[in-house]
Amino acid sequence: MSAYRIVVAGCGGMARTWVEYALARDDAEIVGLVDIKAEFAQAMADKYELTCGIYTDLAQALAETGANLVFDVTIPASHFSVCSTALNAGANVFGEKPMAETMEAARELIGIADRTGGSYAVMQNRRYDANIRALRGLVQGGAIGKAGYVGADFFIGAHFGGFRDAMDSPLILDMAIHTFDQARLITGADPVSVYCHEFNPPGSWYAGNASAICVFEMSDGSVFCYRGSWCAEGAQTSWESQWRVTGERGTAIWDGAGAPYAEVVAGGDQEGKFIRGYERVEAAFEWEGRSGHHGCLDEMFASLAEGRRAETDCRDNVKSMAMVLGAIDSARSGAKVNLRGYY
Incomplete structure (x- = not known):
C-alpha cells in the first residue's frame, strides 16, 4: 500500500497539475476523485486512466477509500467544508488558497488541525x-x-x-x-x-x-x-x-x-x-528546489515525511489570509x- 492514499476534491482544470504530480510519485496513489458533478470526476479519471472511485460526497470517499491525504482543489467557497471534513476524518490536507472565505472560518480550521493532529498546508506556489x-x-x-x-x-x-x-x-x-x-x-x-x-x-x-x-x-x-x-x-x-x-x-x-x-x-x-x-x-x-506548484508540493510532502509543519502551514498562512x-x-x-x- 502506498504511503499516501489521496482523494482529490475538485476536478476542474486547476486539479490537473496536482493529479499529474501525484501520479509521478512512487509513494502516492489516487484512490478517489470527488466533484459536485460526477461527470467532471469521471472525465478526470478517463483523462488519466484512473480506476479509482468516483464520488460526489467527500465524507463517503474518505470512509470507503481509507485515504490519508486530501488535495483540496475546489473553489474558495468550498474550502472550509472540504478541509474540515477531511481533517475531522483523520486525513491531512493540501489545499488551494485561500484557506477560507472568512477569518473566523480560517481560525476554526486551525483549531481543527490542532485538535485532530492533522496537517493542513496551503498552496502558495x-x-x-x-x-x-x-x-x-x-x-x-x-x-x-x-x-x-x-x-x-x-x-x-x-x-x-x-x-x-x-x-x-x-x-x-x-x-x-x-x-x-x-x-x-x-x-x-x-x-x-x-x-x-x-x-x-x-x-x-x-x-x-x-x-x-x-x-x-x-x-x-x-x-x-x-x-x-x-x-x-x-x-x-x-x-x-x-x-x-x-x-x-x-x-x-x-x-x-x-x-x-x-x-x-x-x-x-x-x-x-x-x-x-x-x-x-x-x-x-x-x-x-523546483519551481511553482511542484516546489510547494515537494515541501508539503517533505513536511509530512519529516514530521514537521510545512512552510505554508495553515498557522503561518493565516497571516497572508x-x-x-x-x-x-x-x-x-x-x-x-x-x-x-x-x-
Whole structure:
C-alpha cells in the first residue's frame, strides 16, 4: 500500500497539475476523485486512466477509500467544508488558497488541525522560485540595510470566464494573496495594519472590483504598497509582480522574470554629493528546489515525511489570509484596519 492514499476534491482544470504530480510519485496513489458533478470526476479519471472511485460526497470517499491525504482543489467557497471534513476524518490536507472565505472560518480550521493532529498546508506556489528566493537573500541578508519600503505592481488582463468573473473581489480574494504572501516571504515580516482602496475601472469584464491599491504597515516597521489590476490591458507585468524594496543603503529590484539585483551606496567619500554614487550588487542564487506548484508540493510532502509543519502551514498562512480579508474590510469600510486581531 502506498504511503499516501489521496482523494482529490475538485476536478476542474486547476486539479490537473496536482493529479499529474501525484501520479509521478512512487509513494502516492489516487484512490478517489470527488466533484459536485460526477461527470467532471469521471472525465478526470478517463483523462488519466484512473480506476479509482468516483464520488460526489467527500465524507463517503474518505470512509470507503481509507485515504490519508486530501488535495483540496475546489473553489474558495468550498474550502472550509472540504478541509474540515477531511481533517475531522483523520486525513491531512493540501489545499488551494485561500484557506477560507472568512477569518473566523480560517481560525476554526486551525483549531481543527490542532485538535485532530492533522496537517493542513496551503498552496502558495509563487514562493517557490529561485529569483524570489534570491531577492529575499538581498533584502534579509543586509545588502540594502534595513528595509523601509516594499512595493509590488501587478497588472494583468486576465480573461478567465467562470467563477472569478462573478466574484465581489476577484483580484484581492483570489490572486492578491500570492503577492501579499510573497511580501511576507521577502521581508520576513508580518502585517500590522492595512488601508485599501478597491475599485472596478472602465472596461472591466468583472462584476466585482478587479483593481486595488493597498498600503500595509509591517511588523518590522516597513510599509508594503500593493498596486494591482486583473483587467489591465497592455504593458502587463509578470505574474510574479514587479518589486522595489528600498532600504537604508540602497534598493533591491526584481522585475518578476529575470534575476534580481540591488544598487547600494558606493564606498569612498560621498560627503557633499547631491546624488551619491551607487554600485550594483548581484543576487546570490542558493535555492535549488523546483519551481511553482511542484516546489510547494515537494515541501508539503517533505513536511509530512519529516514530521514537521510545512512552510505554508495553515498557522503561518493565516497571516497572508489576514492581509486579504483585512484589505477587503478596509475597502468596504473606507478606514484603516488593524490586523493584529485577525490572526
